[in-house]
Amino acid sequence: MRFGGKVVIVTGGGSGIGEATVRRFAGEGASVVVGDVRAEAMTRVLGELGDDRHLGVVVDVIDPAAIERMIEQAVARFGRIDTLVNNAGMGSFGRVTEIDMAHWDEVMRVDVASVFWASRQAIPHLARTGGSIVNVASASGMAADYGFAAYNAAKAAVLNLTRAMAIDHAPQVRVNAVSPGLTATPLATGLTGNPAVMAAYDGVLPMGRPAAPAEIAATIAFLASDDAAYVNGHNLVVDGGMTAHTGQPNFTRLLGEASHLAGAESAVRR
Numbered sequence: 684m685r686f687g688g689k690v691v692i693v694t695g696g697g698s699g700i701g702e703a704t705v706r707r708f709a710g711e712g713a714s715v716v717v718g719d720v721r722a723e724a725m726t727r728v729l730g731e732l733g734d735d736r737h738l739g740v741v742v743d744v745i746d747p748a749a750i751e752r753m754i755e756q757a758v759a760r761f762g763r764i765d766t767l768v769n770n771a772g773m774g775s776f777g778r779v780t781e782i783d784m785a786h787w788d789e790v791m792r793v794d795v796a797s798v799f800w801a802s803r804q805a806i807p808h809l810a811r812t813g814g815s816i817v818n819v820a821s822a823s824g825m826a827a828d829y830g831f832a833a834y835n836a837a838k839a840a841v842l843n844l845t846r847a848m849a850i851d852h853a854p855q856v857r858v859n860a861v862s863p864g865l866t867a868t869p870l871a872t873g874l875t876g877n878p879a880v881m882a883a884y885d886g887v888l889p890m891g892r893p894a895a896p897a898e899i900a901a902t903i904a905f906l907a908s909d910d911a912a913y914v915n916g917h918n919l920v921v922d923g924g925m926t927a928h929t930g931q932p933n934f935t936r937l938l939g940e941a942s943h944l945a946g947a948e949s950a951v952r953r
């Protein structure tokens with residue numbers, strides 16, 4: 684029980700990666716604050732946990748006052764915070780020429796400003812417990828995708844905000860990020876549910892499949908745990924090797940297995 688007696692806040696805990704993270708921490712003994720803008724999703728997850736040591740909070744992370752209330756409620760109920768998982772986020776599709784200022788602002792507020800403000804509220808409490816923050820960024824924060832301009836910018840900002848907070852608030856508070864690649868959640872069904880898109884992913888995902896939400900949750904729990912006591916300011920990429928690829932064509936496929944092996948043999952002889 685790595686998190687027995689600990690209190691963990693997970694924003695966006697009503698679905699996908701957030702829900703899997705809630706289940707992971709709860710399974711390892713934590714009291715979990717499940718924050719989500721959708722009351723019914725939050726209530727469902729809380730009900731399925733079936734344990735009154737957890738707390739559900741309806742929070743729209745676009746609203747700073749709502750974030751403040753979530754932190755206050757957590758402290759009022761449990762008297763401490765050990766981990767904040769800034770997971771709530773929204774996707775965005777469109778090139779710069781296709782999105783307007785209102786959409787840009789919404790993406791920046793939900794995906795970036797919420798991380799700033801929740802961290803701002805939680806850090807004094809985390810400093811008292813020697814706690815940590817885990818931000819859910821994205822492989823899309825590390826390089827660009829076609830048609831994802833605002834999301835690319837937002838997740839890149841989350842990554843550097845992670846580093847800034849990590850150096851500013853150590854040693855009392857550790858701050859790390861997880862960068863998932865394609866993960867099978869409701870957010871990604873526009874991709875995972877589209878056969879043409881998944882066909883195009885063939886050769887892009889070395890693991891041959893999207894991540895399961897629980898696989899991302901496991902790495903979030905690792906970063907929050909004492910096993911990661913000296914891990915600070917790190918971006919843990921959980922993309923099955925997707926961004927390990929240079930982007931060059933698949934030589935094995937294009938040149939054929941036989942010539943590939945022949946090339947390898949001649950390299951060995953040299």
Ligand SMILES: NC(=O)c1ccc[n+]([C@@H]2O[C@H](COP(=O)([O-])OP(=O)(O)OC[C@H]3O[C@@H](n4cnc5c(N)ncnc54)[C@H](O)[C@@H]3O)[C@@H](O)[C@H]2O)c1
Pocket residue numbers: 694695696697698699700701718719720721724742743744745770771772773774793819820821822862863864865866867868869870871
């Ligand atoms: N699914 C992927 O392929 C993928 C890849 C990389 C990063 N991510 C990131 O992972 C995080 C979780 O995404 P997911 O795929 O689990 O999505 P999801 O849609 O399955 O779950 C997101 C949850 O966040 C909640 N939420 C959305 N906006 C909110 C708001 N304003 N305030 C509070 N709660 C809000 C939703 O109600 C939902 O329950 C996001 O930050 C996303 O950018 C996802």
